[in-house]
Each structure stands twice: as structure tokens, then as C-alpha cells.
Amino acid sequence: MNSMRELNKNADKDWIKQRIMMATLCILVVFVLLFLRLVYLQLIKGEEFRRLSETNCVRIKSIKQSRGLIFDRNKALLVDNRPSFDLVIVLEDAAPVPDTVSLLSSLIQAPYADLMDNIQKAGNTASYKPVILKKDISRDQLAVVEAHKFDLPGIQIEIEPTRHYIYPKTASHLLGYLGEVNRKELESGQYPHVKSGDSIGRYGVEKSFEPFLQGRRGGRQVEVDVNGRVVKVLKTVAPASGNDLHLTLDLSLQQVAEEMLSDKEGAVVAIDPSNGDVLVMASSPAFDQNDFIGGISSKKWGRLMDNPGHPMTNKAIQAEYPPASTYKTLTAIAALEEKVIDRHTTTFCPGYYVFGKRRYHCWSRYGHGKLSVEAAIAQSCDVFFYQAGEKVGVDALAQYARGCGLGRTTGIALAHERPGLIPTSSWKRRRFQERWHAGETLSISIGQGFNLVTPLQMAIFTAAVANGGTLYRPRIVKTITDTNGNVVKTIEPEITGGIPAGKDTLNIVKKGLLDVVQGDRGTARAIRIKGIEMAGKTGTAQVFSRKTGEKFDNETLAKKLQDHAWFVCYAPEQNPVIAISVIIEHGEHGSSAAAPVAGALVKKYLGLPEPETREETSEQG
Amino acid sequence: MFDRRLIEHFDWGFLAVILLVGACGLVILYSAVSAGWQGSGLHYLFEKQMIWMGAGLVVVLGILLIDFRELDKLNLVIYAVCVGLLVSIFFFGQAGGGSRRWLSLGVANIQPSELMKISLIISLSSLYATTVSPEGLNFRNLLKPAVLCMIPVALIVIQPDLGTGLLLLLIAGSITLFVKVEKKVVLTLGSILICIVPLVWFTGLKAYQKERILTFLDPGRDPLGTGYHIIQSKIAIGSGMITGKGFLQGTQNALSFLPEQHTDFILSVLAEEWGLAGCTVLLVLYFLLLLWGLNIAYNCRNMFGSILAFGITSMVFWQIFINVSMVMGLMPVVGVPLPLVSYGGSSVITNMMGFGILLNISMRKFSSA
Numbered sequence: 010m011n012s013m014r015e016l017n018k019n020a021d022k023d024w025i026k027q028r029i030m031m032a033t034l035c036i037l038v039v040f041v042l043l044f045l046r047l048v049y050l051q052l053i054k055g056e057e058f059r060r061l062s063e064t065n066c067v068r069i070k071s072i073k074q075s076r077g078l079i080f081d082r083n084k085a086l087l088v089d090n091r092p093s094f095d096l097v098i099v100l101e102d103a104a105p106v107p108d109t110v111s112l113l114s115s116l117i118q119a120p121y122a123d124l125m126d127n128i129q130k131a132g133n134t135a136s137y138k139p140v141i142l143k144k145d146i147s148r149d150q151l152a153v154v155e156a157h158k159f160d161l162p163g164i165q166i167e168i169e170p171t172r173h174y175i176y177p178k179t180a181s182h183l184l185g186y187l188g189e190v191n192r193k194e195l196e197s198g199q200y201p202h203v204k205s206g207d208s209i210g211r212y213g214v215e216k217s218f219e220p221f222l223q224g225r226r227g228g229r230q231v232e233v234d235v236n237g238r239v240v241k242v243l244k245t246v247a248p249a250s251g252n253d254l255h256l257t258l259d260l261s262l263q264q265v266a267e268e269m270l271s272d273k274e275g276a277v278v279a280i281d282p283s284n285g286d287v288l289v290m291a292s293s294p295a296f297d298q299n300d301f302i303g304g305i306s307s308k309k310w311g312r313l314m315d316n317p318g319h320p321m322t323n324k325a326i327q328a329e330y331p332p333a334s335t336y337k338t339l340t341a342i343a344a345l346e347e348k349v350i351d352r353h354t355t356t357f358c359p360g361y362y363v364f365g366k367r368r369y370h371c372w373s374r375y376g377h378g379k380l381s382v383e384a385a386i387a388q389s390c391d392v393f394f395y396q397a398g399e400k401v402g403v404d405a406l407a408q409y410a411r412g413c414g415l416g417r418t419t420g421i422a423l424a425h426e427r428p429g430l431i432p433t434s435s436w437k438r439r440r441f442q443e444r445w446h447a448g449e450t451l452s453i454s455i456g457q458g459f460n461l462v463t464p465l466q467m468a469i470f471t472a473a474v475a476n477g478g479t480l481y482r483p484r485i486v487k488t489i490t491d492t493n494g495n496v497v498k499t500i501e502p503e504i505t506g507g508i509p510a511g512k513d514t515l516n517i518v519k520k521g522l523l524d525v526v527q528g529d530r531g532t533a534r535a536i537r538i539k540g541i542e543m544a545g546k547t548g549t550a551q552v553f554s555r556k557t558g559e560k561f562d563n564e565t566l567a568k569k570l571q572d573h574a575w576f577v578c579y580a581p582e583q584n585p586v587i588a589i590s591v592i593i594e595h596g597e598h599g600s601s602a603a604a605p606v607a608g609a610l611v612k613k614y615l616g617l618p619e620p621e622t623r624e625e626t627s628e629q630g
Numbered sequence: 631m632f633d634r635r636l637i638e639h640f641d642w643g644f645l646a647v648i649l650l651v652g653a654c655g656l657v658i659l660y661s662a663v664s665a666g667w668q669g670s671g672l673h674y675l676f677e678k679q680m681i682w683m684g685a686g687l688v689v690v691l692g693i694l695l696i697d698f699r700e701l702d703k704l705n706l707v708i709y710a711v712c713v714g715l716l717v718s719i720f721f722f723g724q725a726g727g728g729s730r731r732w733l734s735l736g737v738a739n740i741q742p743s744e745l746m747k748i749s750l751i752i753s754l755s756s757l758y759a760t761t762v763s764p765e766g767l768n769f770r771n772l773l774k775p776a777v778l779c780m781i782p783v784a785l786i787v788i789q790p791d792l793g794t795g796l797l798l799l800l801i802a803g804s805i806t807l808f809v810k811v812e813k814k815v816v817l818t819l820g821s822i823l824i825c826i827v828p829l830v831w832f833t834g835l836k837a838y839q840k841e842r843i844l845t846f847l848d849p850g851r852d853p854l855g856t857g858y859h860i861i862q863s864k865i866a867i868g869s870g871m872i873t874g875k876g877f878l879q880g881t882q883n884a885l886s887f888l889p890e891q892h893t894d895f896i897l898s899v900l901a902e903e904w905g906l907a908g909c910t911v912l913l914v915l916y917f918l919l920l921l922w923g924l925n926i927a928y929n930c931r932n933m934f935g936s937i938l939a940f941g942i943t944s945m946v947f948w949q950i951f952i953n954v955s956m957v958m959g960l961m962p963v964v965g966v967p968l969p970l971v972s973y974g975g976s977s978v979i980t981n982m983m984g985f986g987i988l989l990n991i992s993m994r995k996f997s998s999a
Contacts, residue, residue, distance in 0.1 A: 024764060025936055028808055029928045032940065033921065039951055040917050044910070046958050050868040051906040058868025062902075230861065243861070 061232065070231060071204075074224035075170045077251030079184060079214065081260040082286070082487065086175060088184060093171035093303075094151050096164065097139035098128065103163025110142075113161055117150040119143055141206065144303045145171060172208070174298040180263050182292045182323035183256075183423070183485065185213020186301035202226055211301070213323075214254065214485060217422045221489050221497070224251030252497050255488045257286035265613045266291040269606040275573075275593040276324035276464040279610055282472035282579060282588045284502035285481025287421070289589075289610065290465075292324040326419075326426040329461035330592055333548030334389045334599070335575045336456025338474065338518055340398050341382055343409040345514040349400035352517050355381050358392035362451070369395055369451050372549075386521025387528045389547060391455050398454020403445055406453065407433040412509035413470050414480045415462055420505060421483040429466055432459035457551060464590045467577050470508075472588035474522070475544075475579035478508040478515060522546055523582050533576065533600050536608035541615060545578025545607065547599030571595040576603035580611045587614050641992040644922050648970070648985050651915050652683055654900075655971035661878050662892040662899045663973075675892060675973055682975045686982030693986030697994060701987075702934045705749075705756040709778070712749040715742035716785040741976040743786045743794045747801065748983050751941035753778050754802060758809045759934040766810040775806060793964040797948055804944040809937060847962055859895070860959045867901035867958060874905030892973045894965055897957045912971075916950050926992045935991045942984040949981075 050058070079088035096113070103109045106128070114121040124142050142164075146154070154166065172187055188211035190203050202225045203209060209223070210216035227248030232241040259279075266277040270293035279289035294316065300309050313320050322328060344350045360376035362369045371377065371391040377384075385393035398406060410416055416431030432453060434445035452458035465483060473480045482503040489498040508515070522544035525531040532547045550573040574596030579588040589607045596602030656679065663673040701708070719742060754775055761771045779802045787795040831840070866880070880902040892899075901909050923943030930936045946969050953968045955961035967977040 021933065024762075024810075025928060028810070029924050029940075032808065032924055032943075036917070036920050036924075036947060039947075040913060043951075043954050043958070044913060046955075046960060047867070047901070047906055047909050047913075050864060050958060051871050051901065051909075054864075054868045055871040058865045059871060061865050062869035 070229045072227035072248045073169045074226050074248035075250040077222035078253040080255050081258045085260045089173050090170040091173040092168050093145040095144045095167045096142040097167050098142050099139050099163045116153045177297045178295040181295045181298050183213050183290045185215035186298040222251040225249040250492045252489045252491050254486050257484055257487050259288045263289050273593050274318045277591050278325050278464050278468035279589045280468045280472040282476040282585045285484050287483050287485045290325050294318040294320040296320045325464045329427050329429050331550040332456040332462045333550035333575050335546045335548035335577050337394050340394045340454045341518050342510045343401045343406050344397035346510050347401050355379050356393045358390050362392045362395045383521040387524030387531045389532050394454045395451045403450045404433050407431045419469050419483050430461040464592050468590035471577040473508050475585035475588050480506040533604045536604045542582035543580040544582045548575030549599050571597050574599045574602035576607050578607045636993050639993040647919050651970045658900045679973050682978040686978050689982050690986035698990045701752050702756050705753045708749045709753045712746045744976045744980040746782045754805050755934050755937040758937050762809045766812040768812050793966050800948045801945050805941045808940050863898045863957050864959050866898040870902040870905040872906045874903045896972050926988050930991050930995045939991050
């Protein structure tokens with residue numbers, strides 16, 4: 010190749026000469042253009058820029074936008090913004106800074122070191138830029154600062170919109186809270202309009218719908234005179250408010266649920282069976298979202314973290330419980346569909362079932378006698394479902410459970426949702442390197458053992474039974490509108506599947522569920538409401554296993570060892586408008602602890618007068 | 631072994647221009663970092679920059695010892711090492727300013743993307759030296775260079791360092807156009823690009839990414855951030871007028887109106903304190919530097935050497951062009967430093983390496999084989 014190039018030397022020389030000439034021309038043109046730009050800036054506009062630079066008079070003023078509002082389904086305002094008064098300092102105007110800050114600290118009774126810290130934290134920001142000294146000062150502090158305005162050069166008060174949760178602690182897990190954006194998030198580029206010091210949604214709807222709620226900050230470049238007064242506005246970009254969310258939540262119903270949960274630990278979810286709307290989502294204990302505004306104090310945060318009730322966990326979607334007897338609905342569906350039983354199949358319950366060398370007890374030590382599937386659901390007979398489940402088998406049961414939306418997340422628009430657990434024989438082999446024991450099938454048939462579900466999953470499943478088999482994705486936001494009320498986005502109900510069962514099967518199961526409340530021997534007959542046909546299922550989830558025949562006095566049992574109480578229901582039976590799932594941790598019996606919560610919600614939602622409460626509680630469910 | 635003729639042919643004039651630009655750079659940097667400096671003696675950034683300049687001269691000396699034609703033979707090895715370094719960033723790299731760009735060598739951090747610039751120029755020169763023809767390159771000829779170019783560009787863009795990735799593309803594009811491409815190839819590629827851009831814009835990008843690009847192209851959309859820097863930079867430059875406010879007299883500079891005034895925005899310090907006169911001197915020096923580089927390319931009797939010299943010159947040109955346009959508000963804000971003037975070790979060393987190669991080619995221009 011080299012020798013060839015030698016031969017072509019003259020041709021190469023011409024070629025390279027031509028190319029070099031072109032490159033030189035390009036460079037020349039560019040440099041002339043750059044020079045002309047310099048002439049424009051330094052000669053033609055020079056005077057103007059010199060004046061601007063001598064007075065150092067260009068300031069920037071940020072105009073903060075309002076975050077979107079949040080309403081409930083009936084247009085009741087849940088979250089809005091209130092003005093917050095922030096103390097800021099412009100270092101250049103405040104000199105000598107230590108004197109000014111120390112006077113300020115004595116006036117507003119804030120530690121001098123804290124204020125100086127904030128200046129330090131702002132770091133190398135230019136001296137003409139306002140630095141936040143203290144956010145959200147009280148009215149009293151505001152009055153003192155205003156009164157001493159002339160002794161405090163460089164100190165200004167900025168009014169900024171700040172988040173305000175109108176009903177503290179109400180739906181706190183669903184609504185969520187805000188927190189200051191961190192460096193990593195700023196650098197990720199996901200938040201183009203967020204500046205350091207701004208807050209973004211950290212939890213709940215505030216987090217999930219952040220892009221809609223956020224809005225956009227505006228700002229102004231202004232020319233000021235020596236007194237800091239604005240002489241000329243150079244450029245303005247108006248702020249844009251965030252969009253408003255219209256939730257599916259029913260505020261008054263939510264408040265009833267929270268009232269009922271107030272001194273307990275647990276969760277309540279209510280769903281509209283016709284579209285999957287979340288009417289209620291309560292988790293107890295709750296937290297006050299207002300505490301998070303402007304950064305939660307480490308003391309308060311520590312208290313939340315140390316609380317044994319886990320207030321920062323949304324138990325409706327994050328806590329996984331054994332479904333207990335509420336699971337019998339599923340076992341019944343599987344057994345009927347697999348045709349191991351039919352409507353007329355009866356079983357005799359003597360109070361126990363012998364399997365292998367072991368006796369599996371029914372919760373009723375005296376037995377239920379002879380019963381069909383409908384009666385077995387109504388009376389929650391364990392023996393009936395031991396046998397039904399055994400015939401179906403663990404893997405077929407798991408298939409039906411998955412078909413009913415269990416063992417997977419529901420897809421609600423909230424972070425951290427847990428999928429629960431539906432065991433299969435292969436799962437056990439993977440997890441424990443052990444084969445499945447047939448006795449374990451008996452346990453899972455009545456919802457004990459490895460099974461885990463979330464309250465939301467049970468609510469969606471119950472709603473599907475109520476509406477004839479349609480599983481919906483839980484919807485929490487219906488529409489998103491701009492500040493003028495124009496709809497920006499509508500979120501349509503979304504079907505995620507269907508219960509794998511025919512109409513006949515569902516009708517049999519529904520009859521059983523109806524008898525749980527309305528039947529003479531139903532486990533939840535105590536919550537019967539005059540004028541409303543209600544269908545439901547109680548459950549009592551064992552927190553630890555009691556040995557056969559061993560008797561415990563619940564009073565002496567440590568609270569944390571007591572059973573969890575479940576109740577799922579829908580009403581009215583004929584044309585259901587609400588499906589509810591309730592869990593009360595360590596509430597003992599579904600019928601006595603959980604069912605009354607659901608009863609109160611149904612009453613409230615259907616708008617019935619408060620009837621006299623009946624104190625009669627029934628057996629273990 | 632070391633030919634005496636090499637010393638006779640040494641390009642003292644070019645070295646003088648380089649040293650002059652470097653000296654100007656130090657004077658401006660001194661002013662930029664001294665504003666508000668409370669410590670005793672010289673500012674530590676200034677001291678560090680002097681050390682980098684010294685190290686740069688040692689690098690130049692080292693490069694002079696090897697015949698540049700060795701680079702032709704070793705080009706793929708160098709390329710592989712640089713790509714390896716870029717890949718290793720993802721495992722050992724240090725994050726800074728939102729991206730991973732640095733590798734720690736104990737004493738100093740290196741930025742493999744900077745080395746990659748030189749390496750890519752060497753590899754492309756080596757490749758084109760064997761494929762040039764008076765008719766220009768066709769599609770087949772362009773396949774290999776495209777692959778050589780896209781690997782490092784992709785690795786740099788995902789760091790993410792969009793500025794350096796773009797610079798690499800500009801350099802590669804300049805070299806390719808320099809060795810001539812068939813007209814129909816240029817037209818076809820141009821029209822494909824025009825079709826692809828709207829397609830990507832409307833289907834491939836998320837809203838926040840679009841917003842970022844729009845702000846990038848029009849800083850006025852973000853009056854509190856980038857837009858503010860641009861207006862402050864323009865005020866600083868404009869206020870210098872013809873003769874400037876005088877050394878260390880810049881007011882915009884003293885009050886830290888500008889972020890990064892010692893790195894990317896350093897030209898505004900020069901313009902404010904030395905005025906149009908000072909800026910003209912620097913621009914003339916740069917112009918001289920670039921012409922000298924092209925002259926070295928012209929005089930070299932070796933095709934590889936000519937293309938290499940042109941490539942290095944184009945690298946210096948693009949940095950100057952992008953930085954100066956950005957500071958004067960003619961272009962979006964990209965983090966590209968001003969050669970030999972902006973503070974920064976990686977930039978100094980890379981440019982010095984480039985100048986070392988140019989000096990090397992210049993003094994060996996007569997030995998063609």
C-alpha cells in the first residue's frame with residue numbers, strides 16, 4: 010500500500026492541498042463569525058451590559074406553582090395548599106451577616122446555629138440569591154420580623170404555597186405525603202421542573218400521580234435598583250399549577266372505617282363491585298401527613314418507626330395474612346367446578362376428620378352434623394372443606410386461587426403492593442426442598458398454612474363474587490382535571506380477569522355467603538341489618554398453632570398471640586353496590602371483631618338509620 | 631538511534647504558539663480563581679493547573695520520542711485499551727455530577743472518554759489512509775469507521791456524557807468529510823437523518839426527555855437555571871467593552887455571578903477584564919494554532935500522518951468553537967472546556983497529547999516511508 014502511495018504522490022499532493030484549503034476556509038469563516046459576535050456584545054451592546062454589570066442589578070425571583078388538589082368522589086376537598094411564610098436572606102444585602110442573623114435568632118427564638126447551618130448548606134450560591142433561613146414560620150414570628158424590618162437588612166419574607174392535608178390522618182396511606190427531593194433524583198432527569206429544596210410525592214397517590222400533581226415553577230429575571238426595588242422585568246415565565254385528582258374514595262365512609270379502627274390495628278378496604286372503585290382504604294394505626302411538610306423531625310420519625318403497630322405500613326396492600334375461613338369460598342368454587350362435589354353432596358361432621366394418623370379438628374368441637382356445601386359455608390364447617398380440598402388437591406386449588414386474583418398483585422396504582430402467597434407442590438419443593446404432604450392440603454383448604462393474602466386482594470375477590478365473576482383492577486383516581494376543570498385524563502375501569510367458575514357454581518356459593526349473615530345458623534348473623542340482605546364470610550386466622558385439645562384462656566394470652574379477625578362481605582345481596590374486606594389484627598373472632606366494622610360501613614353507604622346494636626356474638630368463624 | 635535531523639526539524643514556532651496560549655490561559659485562570667480567595671499564597675486550583683501544564687509538557691516530550699508511524703501499527707491496540715477503560719468505568723468508575731466518567735489511579739483520576747478522542751482519531755486515520763480515493767468513499771468504505779465510532783460514542787453517551795459523545799461524532803465526521811465521501815452517499819445519509827429525527831422525537835422520547843432537549847436548545851425556557859447563566863455570561867462579556875475593566879477588576883467575576891467561571895465559562899472572565907482587545911488576541915492565537923496544525927497536515931508526506939494531523943486539529947477546533955459559542959449565547963450549554971485555558975487536568979493532558987502528536991508529525995515530515 011505504501012509503495013502505491015509513493016507512486017501517486019503528486020495526485021495525493023493535489024488532493025490534500027484542495028482539502029486543506031477547504032478546511033482553512035471553514036475555520037476562517039467560523040472565526041470571523043465568532044469575532045463579529047464579540048463585536049456585537051462588546052461594542053454595540055457594551056454600554057448596556059456595562060451598566061447592568063456595574064449595578065449588579067439582575068436578580069432572579071422564583072415563582073412557585075401550586076400543587077394539584079385532591080378531591081374525593083363527591084368533590085369533597087381532601088388536600089389543598091396553604092400559604093407558608095418562609096424567612097430568606099440575601100447575603101449581599103445582609104452584611105454583616107453574623108450580626109443580622111444573631112438579632113433575628115433572638116427575635117424569633119430560633120437557635121443561631123440552625124440558621125447559620127442553612128446558610129452553610131446553601132454553599133457557594135451567589136451572594137445576590139436568596140437563601141432560605143427558616144421555612145414556614147408562625148404568625149407570631151412573622152409579626153416580630155415585620156416589626157423589626159428595618160433592623161434586619163437583607164432579610165425577606167417569601168410566601169410560598171405549601172401542602173395542607175385537611176383531614177389529618179384520614180386516608181393517610183392512600184393519599185401519601187411529600188418529601189424533599191434528593192440529589193440523586195434531581196440528577197436522574199426524571200423531574201425536569203423540580204429544583205433542589207422542592208418537595209415531591211414520596212408515598213401513596215402523591216407519589217404515584219406526581220407527574221400530574223407537580224405543575225411547573227415559574228420565574229422572573231428582573232433589574233433592581235440600589236434599594237432592591239424592581240425597575241424592569243427582563244423576562245417572565247408564568248408558573249403552571251398542577252392538575253387536580255378526583256379520587257374514587259368516599260370521605261364520609263372512610264371516616265366511619267377509621268373511627269371503627271381507631272383503637273385497633275388492621276385494615277379496611279371497600280370496593281364498588283361494578284367497576285373496582287376503591288371507596289375506602291384504611292390502615293390503622295395511621296400517621297399525620299402534615300408532619301412530613303418541610304421535613305419530618307427525627308424525633309417524630311423515630312416514634313413512627315418504633316411504633317409496634319407499624320403506622321408507616323399500608324396494611325391494606327402491604328400486609329399479608331392467612332385468609333383463614335374467608336378462603337372457604339374459594340375452596341367451594343374449586344370443588345364445585347372440579348365436580349368433586351355438587352349442590353347436594355353432603356358430609357357428616359362429627360367435630361373432627363381423621364386423615365392419616367392425625368385428627369383434624371373442626372372449630373366446633375361438637376360437630377355440625379350432616380351438611381351440604383351451602384350450609385358448610387354458612388356455618389364455616391372445617392370438616393366439609395378438609396374433604397373437599399383434599400379431593401381437589403393443592404395444585405388445582407392454587408390454579409383457582411390465581412384465577413381469582415390471589416397470589417399476584419392487583420395492580421393498584423400505589424407503590425409497595427405485596428402479592429401474597431398461594432402455595433403449590435412445586436413451590437414447596439423449590440422453597441424447602443421437601444415434597445408436599447397431603448395433610449397440608451387440608452390446612453390450606455380452610456385458609457391456614459402457607460396461604461397469604463392482602464386485604465385488598467380479598468376485597469377484589471369478594472367484589473368479583475358479588476358482580477358475577479369479574480375481577481377489576483382497583484381504581485383510586487377517576488379523573489384528572491386542570492385548574493379550569495377541563496378533563497386532562499380519565500382513568501377507565503379495567504378488567505383484569507374473571508373467576509374461573511360458571512354461573513351455577515357462583516350462585517351456590519352466594520347462597521352460602523348469604524346464609525352466613527341472613528341464615529339462622531350463620532356465623533355473622535349478629536350483624537344482620539334490617540332491610541338489607543347482606544352476604545359475607547367470617548374468618549379467624551391463627552397466629553400460632555394450638556395443640557389439639559389444648560385450651561387457652563384468651564385473657565391470659567399475650568395480645569400479640571391472639572388470632573386475627575377477618576370479615577369479607579357485599580351488599581345488598583341482589584344488586585351489590587359495595588364489597589368490603591376487614592382485618593383486625595389480634596381481634597380474635599371474625600364475627601365479633603371484624604364483622605361489625607363492615608356492618609357500620611354498609612349502613613352508612615346505603616344510608617340507613619342507625620339501628621339498635623345487638624351485643625349477641627356468635628361462635629368462632 | 632535519535633536522529634540529529636529530528637532536532638533540526640523541530641517546530642519551535644508551533645511550540646511557541648502553544649506555550650503562548652497556555653500562558654494566556656494561566657493569567658485568565660489566576661483572575662478567575664483569585665476573586666474572593668482568602669487563603670495565603672496562590673489559589674490551590676491555580677497551583678494544580680500549573681502542575682497539570684507541567685505534566686502536559688512531559689507528555690509532549692514523551693510522545694516526541696516515538697515515531698508517530700508506530701501509532702499506525704498500534705492503533706487497534708490503543709483503541710482496544712481505551713474501549714476497555716470505558717467499559718471498566720461501569721464497574722470501578724467514580725460518580726460525579728450525575729454520571730460515571732472517572733477512573734481512579736490513586737494519584738489522579740483519569741477520564742477515559744478524553745483518551746478515547748485521541749485513540750479514535752488515530753484509528754480512523756489509520757483506516758482512511760488505506761481507503762482514500764480521489765472519487766471519495768462509498769457506503770462499503772464507511773461501514774468499518776461507523777462501527778469504530780459508534781462503540782465508544784455509545785459507551786460515553788450512557789455514562790451519561792452527551793457533550794463528549796457529540797464531540798466524538800463531530801471529530802469523526804470532520805475527518806470523514808476531510809478524506810472525501812461520494813456525493814450520493816452524503817445526500818443519502820443526510821436525507822435519512824432528516825427522516826429519523828422527527829420519528830424519534832414523536833415516538834421514542836418521554837415527555838421529560840423532550841423537555842430536557844428543548845431547554846437545552848432554548849435556555850430561555852429555564853430562566854432560573856441555564857438561561858440565567860447565559861444572561862450573566864453575556865453581561866460579563868459585554869461589560870468588558872473594548873479594553874476591559876482591567877486585570878482582577880471584573881465585577882461579574884468577583885461576585886461569583888457565574889457558576890464554573892474557572893472551567894467552561896472562563897472566556898467571560900477574559901472578556902470582562904481584557905475586553906475586545908484581549909479576546910481578539912486569544913482568538914488570533916487559536917487561529918494561528920489551527921492553521922499551523924493544517925499546515926503540518928499539508929506538509930506531511932505520509933497519508934496517515936496527514937489525516938492524523940487534520941484529526942487532531944479538528945478536535946481542538948471543535949472544542950474552541952463549541953465553548954466560545956456557548957459562552958456568547960450562540961449555542962446550547964454543553965460542558966466542553968476551552969483548550970489550555972479552562973481549568974481541568976484531563977482536558978490539559980488530552981490537548982497536550984494532541985499537540986505532542988502534531989509536533990511529532992511536523993519534525994518527521996520528511997521521512998516518508
